[in-house]
Amino acid sequence: MSIIETVNANQIEAQLREFIVENFFVEDELDATESLTDAGVIDSTGVLEVVSWIEDTFAVTVPDADILPDNLDSIARIVRYVTGCVGA
Secondary structure, three states: OOHHHHHHHHHHHHHHHHHHHHHOOOOOOOOOOOOOOOOOOOOHHHHHHHHHHHHHHHOOOOOHHHOOHHHHOOHHHHHHHHHHHHHO
16 A cells, blocks of 8 residues: 555544544443444444445445445445455
């Protein structure tokens, strides 16, 4: 990963963490690899809110086929997904 990609990933993560804190009940700092659903931070409706946020914030379309835990179940996975979408 280049320096520019790292900066962008860090910016995406900061924006995502801010969105999560503002929109979901979060008591503690979340580990980037922690499952957001297993931690009780988001449920299926929350996943759709995250998808909507990604689409609105980064002007990308998230296809239904991409709404999977592999893409959206942790901060790290969301950042990786968004970085891939924005870079594409």
